[in-house]
Amino acid sequence: MAETVRVQYQEELEQLEASALGGLDLVSAALERTLEAIERQDVELAQRVVVDDDRIDGRYLEVHQGLIALLATQSPVATDLRLIAALLHVLKNVERMGDQCVNICKMIPLTGNEPPADEEMVKRILAMGKQACVLIEQAKRAFEGRNVEMARDLVRQDDVVDNLNRECFHVALAIGDDADKREWAMTMLLAARAIERIGDNAVDIGEQVAFVVTGLFREFEDASHPAP
Amino acid sequence: MARHENRPETAREAAAGRASIAVRPEFRQGANAGAKEKMFEIENVTVSYDGQPAVKDISLDIFKNEVTALIGPSGCGKSTLIRCLNRMNDLILGAEVSGRLLYHGQDLYGPKVDPVQVRKMIGMVFQKPNPFPKSIFDNAAFGPRVLRMKDIEERVEKALRCAVLWDEVKDRLDQNAYEMSGGQQQRLCIARALAVDPDVILMDEPCSALDPIATGKIEDLMVTLKEEFSIVIVTHNMQQAARVSDRTAFLMVELDATERSRWGRLVEYDETEKIFTNPADSRTEDYVSGKVG
Numbered sequence: 240m241a242e243t244v245r246v247q248y249q250e251e252l253e254q255l256e257a258s259a260l261g262g263l264d265l266v267s268a269a270l271e272r273t274l275e276a277i278e279r280q281d282v283e284l285a286q287r288v289v290v291d292d293d294r295i296d297g298r299y300l301e302v303h304q305g306l307i308a309l310l311a312t313q314s315p316v317a318t319d320l321r322l323i324a325a326l327l328h329v330l331k332n333v334e335r336m337g338d339q340c341v342n343i344c345k346m347i348p349l350t351g352n353e354p355p356a357d358e359e360m361v362k363r364i365l366a367m368g369k370q371a372c373v374l375i376e377q378a379k380r381a382f383e384g385r386n387v388e389m390a391r392d393l394v395r396q397d398d399v400v401d402n403l404n405r406e407c408f409h410v411a412l413a414i415g416d417d418a419d420k421r422e423w424a425m426t427m428l429l430a431a432r433a434i435e436r437i438g439d440n441a442v443d444i445g446e447q448v449a450f451v452v453t454g455l456f457r458e459f460e461d462a463s464h465p466a467p
Numbered sequence: 468m469a470r471h472e473n474r475p476e477t478a479r480e481a482a483a484g485r486a487s488i489a490v491r492p493e494f495r496q497g498a499n500a501g502a503k504e505k506m507f508e509i510e511n512v513t514v515s516y517d518g519q520p521a522v523k524d525i526s527l528d529i530f531k532n533e534v535t536a537l538i539g540p541s542g543c544g545k546s547t548l549i550r551c552l553n554r555m556n557d558l559i560l561g562a563e564v565s566g567r568l569l570y571h572g573q574d575l576y577g578p579k580v581d582p583v584q585v586r587k588m589i590g591m592v593f594q595k596p597n598p599f600p601k602s603i604f605d606n607a608a609f610g611p612r613v614l615r616m617k618d619i620e621e622r623v624e625k626a627l628r629c630a631v632l633w634d635e636v637k638d639r640l641d642q643n644a645y646e647m648s649g650g651q652q653q654r655l656c657i658a659r660a661l662a663v664d665p666d667v668i669l670m671d672e673p674c675s676a677l678d679p680i681a682t683g684k685i686e687d688l689m690v691t692l693k694e695e696f697s698i699v700i701v702t703h704n705m706q707q708a709a710r711v712s713d714r715t716a717f718l719m720v721e722l723d724a725t726e727r728s729r730w731g732r733l734v735e736y737d738e739t740e741k742i743f744t745n746p747a748d749s750r751t752e753d754y755v756s757g758k759v760g
Binding site for chain 1: 743759
């Protein structure tokens, strides 16, 4: 008796979701190149990341426009409505993560061609970046699979990033009196902070997964009022 | 906020804020239902035409000063159900209503109840505007005159003002109602129902013959009218239900094993916001999101 209708609308929504989540692949690629640029002090590669961020921004605009058109023309409700609201959030997260890569890459030329790099600091920043890539990939899988448990596990994965960020701070404190080295360390702390924010954005995507599935929005962790 | 638990959470559990407890959807009324005054209590109502059920076992409460929407596909019994509420089905030969239907706690189908009095208290507006071939004034004055009410002019003005029609027609009250636009005719029919001081207005697809502007005016009117009256509306337009109603009941068609008989069944009844953002039943979800027809 029941006949499936609005097939085209469903296909459009599926494509927009795939496109929005595809933005996470672009961010992963940008972050990997950012890490490579830090490791090799590759100013040109950093410049490429800055330029290529236009692709992430373009994806944002394209999917955003598509979602607004669906809202205007298809009157989505229930799960579809929650999905569209969540995708609008996810798009913003993707765009912000792309911008954090740009922020890091714009700092790389400032540290000079042969910066007084501290191995311990670089090691931690690269580990942070790799862990952030894990978070981005896991956030994507959790969204695609509507897997709330996997989404909530992002908090645990993000703790690794946060701990490394704190370690970076302590390494910077103990970096010594050399002015050039201290300046480099300050810049690297900003890079660490940017990667830490990327991790937070991945957790935010996880919260949107829970919203799509349950219909309730709750922060997985409330940074303003942390649990005792 | 507390850390997560390591177990999946279903939409229903999350909505209930606790572990899943089987709740028959027809007895869910929405979060604020407890504090509201009940206008109708419909308990296991079945309506049959010539022994053939049109709706089966409907149970729901309709609350005072709210707009309650009945939605569902064609043939699900929305109109049959709304027509029970002012005993309009009495006028159909072979129609039979079983179960209990209380209005302000009194049995609407009790032996001492006068159906004409019921229809005075519970007015009805139909799909197609149906003014009488009389003047605008005489249309609005029709009910009060039949009921030998006093202060006819005052009543007519009040009813036309309530229906937001007064300013448009006050200088041409003796004009034939057929010369009005469709939207104005429908508002005149609403005024005609209001003129006898009803308690409830039933609206069966009141905007389906109207353009979007006229529809918007009727919808605005419903929101104003619910401060004084209770409104039950049958609509095919789900966005209209979403816009104007406080609570929504979703009915669907059920078939017997041979697929020869069909009847309407209540699937879900809840606050409208819940129905359109996070319905509990997947059949409601499929219908409101237009995935099945």
